Structures are given as C-alpha cells and as structure tokens.
Amino acid sequence: MKTKFYIPMICLLAVCSFTFLSCDSDDDSNDTTKPLIDLLEPEEGQELKIGAETGVHFEMDLSDDVMLKSYKIEIHNNFDHHSHSRAVGETVAFSFNKTYDLTGQKTAHVHHHDIIIPANATPGDYHLMVYCTDAAGNETYVARNIVLSLTADDDHDHDHEE
Template sequence: MKTTFYLSIVIVLMSSVLLVSCSDDEKQGDTTKPVITLNAPAEGAALQPGSHIHFDMDLEDDVMLGSYKVEIHNNFDGHTHTKAEAGETTPFAYNNSWDVSDKKSTHIHHHEIEIPANATEGNYHFMVYCTDAAGNESYVARNIVLSKDGETGEH
C-alpha cells in the first residue's frame, strides 16, 4: 500500500515537471504579424474628388490571414480635423473591412473606393490594417492629397 502511495506521488511530481518544462513558444502559438506590401496609392499621391482610388497590395502571413481594413480620414491641420463651412464641401472619410481568412497570402486589386465629388480638398491619411487568424495586427499608413488636379484612379 505504501509503495502504491509513493508511486502515485512520483508520477504526480514527474507530470508536474513535464508540464512546466514546455517552452514559451509552444504556449504562445502564432505571434508573427502579417506583412502588408501596399503598392497603390503611393505616398503623397494626389487624387481627384469625384473619382475612385486605385488600390493594390499584397498580404502575407506565416500561418493564416484573417481580414484587412482600409480607413481614410482627413489630416487637416495635422489632425485637428477642421470643419468645412456648411454647403461647400465635406471631409472625406472611409472605413471598410474584407475577409481573407482562407488564405496565407493574397493579392488585392480593386477600384471600389469612391471619392465623392464634393469631398474637401486637402491632406488625408490612407490606412491599411491586416489581422491574421491569431489576432496579430500590422498596419501601413500613407499620406494622400485630394486635389482637383489629382489622378482619377485609372491605370
């Protein structure tokens, strides 16, 4: 009976040692952020109100992608976000997400982001966020300008 008791204690202690000795990598899982290669729009791109944005990028993850999001907001006065006078123009804002959860890498190319014709000209931030299946997130930020002399999104 004592032998069985001591054997049980030894098994419990050995099990505890084995559980504690697992590496931190095994416990944490996927900690690598996805990679975003934003090809268009370019840094400083001038885009025309009333047109669309030529959007082109590549996404990669070492395990599995989850989703990506595009956010555009004005950068008037270095983020003090001024208001336009009533009836003139409207600061452009955009926020949309897409699911890419069945892929490890993907090429994104579309022209579905429309800039309203009455969008206020000026400086904007074009932000792309990508989240992988494990919840790791990376982002890329570009400065763009809305201008009547800008590109129309054609290529």
C-alpha cells in the same frame, strides 16, 4: 500498502495526460510574427480625384508566415486647421473605414476600386491607413499621405487581371 502505490501512479498518469493534451501542434498561440503589407497603390503623396466615376485604384500584396485573418482600410483627414480660406460650396471631410475578410489565406493579392470619393468631399491632405491582422491576432499597418483634389488626374492605366 497497495494504496500508497496507486496514488502516486494516478498523479503521474494525470500529469502526463495533461501534458500530452496541452501540446497541440495546430496551436497558433506561439505565432508572434506580424503579417507583411506591400501597398502598391495609392502611392505616397498621390493625388486622388474627387468625384471620379470610378473608385480609387487600390492594390497591395499581403502575406503571413501562418495564416491571415483580415485587413482594414481607413482614410481620414489630415487638415492642419491653420488655413484661412474656405472652399466654395458645401463640402464634408471624407472618411472611409472598411474591413475585409482573409480567413484561410496565407497570402493575398488585393486589387479593387471600392473607395469612392464623393463630389462634395473637402479637398486637402488625408491619411490612408492599411491594417492587416493574422489569425493569431498580430497586427501591422502601413500609413500613406494622400491628397484629395478636384484637379487630380483621373487616369489609371493598369491591367484589371485578378
């Protein structure tokens, strides 16, 4: 008779233990909110100087409700392939693809000059894509149309406070 009482009690204890151990307040698997990107520079349609001695002024603010993980910058050409003219000399379509770690940050102000456009980059229309991923794997992105140009203004009048 005692055996019949112990089996249900052991089962109940096992279920309760599993339930309490499964509830982890630090679990970010319920995080479905995508991070936010406020891309300040470069602006939509901005012309960027080919062969400039300094890198492209890149600035943005990132935030997440729980925790950020990383951001990636990608630049690739957006040529229409209908042009019948050729650039003088050898040029190559410019591309950039780099991922940066943000582990342990809930917000980040990003300001750098890592994007260097070489002198042999092909002038024309390009896409600049910024992807941001949070610790739970939610991803958002911002896309900008930019133009690489030999005649773009090389000024960047801004503070270099970080």
